[in-house]
Amino acid sequence: MPDQIIHAQPALEFIPPALNPLILWGCQKLLPAWLPLRTTITDIQADNVAELVELFHQFQEGKIRFLLAFRHPNTDDPYCLGYLAWQLVPQVAREKGIRLKYPTHFHFIYDRGIPLWAGEQIGWLYSQLGGTPIQRGKIDRLGLRSARELFVDGKLPIAAAPEGATNGHNELVSPLEPGIAQLGFWCAEDLLKAGRSEQVLIVPIGIQYSYVEEPWDAVDKLLSQLETECGLPAFESSSESLENPNSEIQSSFYRRLIRIGGHLLAMMEEFYSQFYHRKLPQTSGSEELSTRLYALLDVALQVAEEYFNLPPKGSLIDRCRRLEQAGWDRIYREDIKDFETLSLLERGLADRIAEEANLRMWHMRLAESFVAVTGQYVKEKPTVERFAETALLLRDVMTRIQGGNPFGRPKLGKQRVQMTVGEPISVTDRWDAYKSSRRSAVAGLTKDLQTALESMIF
Numbered sequence: 001m002p003d004q005i006i007h008a009q010p011a012l013e014f015i016p017p018a019l020n021p022l023i024l025w026g027c028q029k030l031l032p033a034w035l036p037l038r039t040t041i042t043d044i045q046a047d048n049v050a051e052l053v054e055l056f057h058q059f060q061e062g063k064i065r066f067l068l069a070f071r072h073p074n075t076d077d078p079y080c081l082g083y084l085a086w087q088l089v090p091q092v093a094r095e096k097g098i099r100l101k102y103p104t105h106f107h108f109i110y111d112r113g114i115p116l117w118a119g120e121q122i123g124w125l126y127s128q129l130g131g132t133p134i135q136r137g138k139i140d141r142l143g144l145r146s147a148r149e150l151f152v153d154g155k156l157p158i159a160a161a162p163e164g165a166t167n168g169h170n171e172l173v174s175p176l177e178p179g180i181a182q183l184g185f186w187c188a189e190d191l192l193k194a195g196r197s198e199q200v201l202i203v204p205i206g207i208q209y210s211y212v213e214e215p216w217d218a219v220d221k222l223l224s225q226l227e228t229e230c231g232l233p234a235f236e237s238s239s240e241s242l243e244n245p246n247s248e249i250q251s252s253f254y255r256r257l258i259r260i261g262g263h264l265l266a267m268m269e270e271f272y273s274q275f276y277h278r279k280l281p282q283t284s285g286s287e288e289l290s291t292r293l294y295a296l297l298d299v300a301l302q303v304a305e306e307y308f309n310l311p312p313k314g315s316l317i318d319r320c321r322r323l324e325q326a327g328w329d330r331i332y333r334e335d336i337k338d339f340e341t342l343s344l345l346e347r348g349l350a351d352r353i354a355e356e357a358n359l360r361m362w363h364m365r366l367a368e369s370f371v372a373v374t375g376q377y378v379k380e381k382p383t384v385e386r387f388a389e390t391a392l393l394l395r396d397v398m399t400r401i402q403g404g405n406p407f408g409r410p411k412l413g414k415q416r417v418q419m420t421v422g423e424p425i426s427v428t429d430r431w432d433a434y435k436s437s438r439r440s441a442v443a444g445l446t447k448d449l450q451t452a453l454e455s456m457i458f
Helices: 021-038 049-060 077-096 114-118 120-128 141-153 179-193 216-230 239-243 247-276 286-308 316-331 344-370 384-401 428-436 438-455
Strands: 041-047 064-070 107-111 131-134 158-160 199-211 415-421
Touching: 021 041, 021 077, 021 120, 041 077, 049 064, 049 077, 049 199, 049 415, 064 077, 064 141, 064 179, 077 199, 077 415, 114 120, 120 131, 131 141, 141 158, 141 179, 158 179, 179 199, 179 428, 179 438, 199 384, 199 428, 199 438, 216 247, 216 384, 247 286, 247 384, 286 316, 286 344, 316 344, 344 384, 428 438
Parallel strands: 041 415, 064 158, 064 199, 107 131, 107 158
Antiparallel strands: 199 415
């Protein structure tokens, strides 16, 4: 979403999926050339693709319906999923002598907010590729109905990210949202009502990035940039040691991350204490960073929640989603049917509400950027990937505080991608459990999917 919104706008319209074979064909042909030009990805490999080939074959034979539940650590994940379905699946199918109908593609569920910050052309493209949008912070009946219908009757499988959003971590799966499991049970229910015999499956898809060459120098430069922006003195590092990093160098990088994180926390604690009159712990020490961070995020969300008159209910992510929707409701006005009929005074007041709502949402965006940061992630496994991920997340937070665009991330080095097609999870086999206790069955399926995605991390 743009940082500067000063005018009320018409309600967000639903963007219906409108799969265009010509647009799909063009994207399939362009993807191999697009990847090295516009991303850091140099190679995509996948394990157990034969399983996915068989699933596509059974789908096309009318025997199953399935949903690809993919990990979402990175904004480049859709390209990887496209490469898997468009390139690797047909390749393995030919090797196995299995004839698949064109196209091996999928419908997909995406956040309705993406076209707000990425541009209207992205909403158009997603629609042409068969995507269907969902508003995450409310019961989006139109979006849910579209996804439900595609799962049951679409000519293609469907894909979605059960984490709900990117978390910036290759080796950490965020708590899954229950919507994917619920969609699976709705699909099973709709098939039974229609007297159809297809089995319903959810297929976990792991996605993990690694650097082709360890970018210690690039991470060092990024940390130096963050130190400068924080007003911290420069940290001297040897270029020779960066070429051959050892435990001592990794330890120094960790100390730098802790120093930057601690300084940023202290500044934000003072910010909310002084200007929003909040009480926050003023302790120091790396062992207390997690506690301090949670307290800070809680306070940041409280500031926004009090303005929107929302209770602080649920997880931090749940609270972020509700705040986002509350802001959208004040910016994209469903209650104003015709902006042209508003008087100048009415329009001015509507603009004032929109502008203030956007300002209050800044606190939510800050928490959203910070929510995946953990003081233990790097300490447990001090690899260059984890250093890079954490430094980039800190950069996102600091960029947002300074009013910049957090999506224009620096590229630290070329990456390869390893994907894993997991063992399909049968929703149909859990139907009796769902009839007995819907909440328990959805929770159990969500937990098993979480375990499956975590098991694919190497």
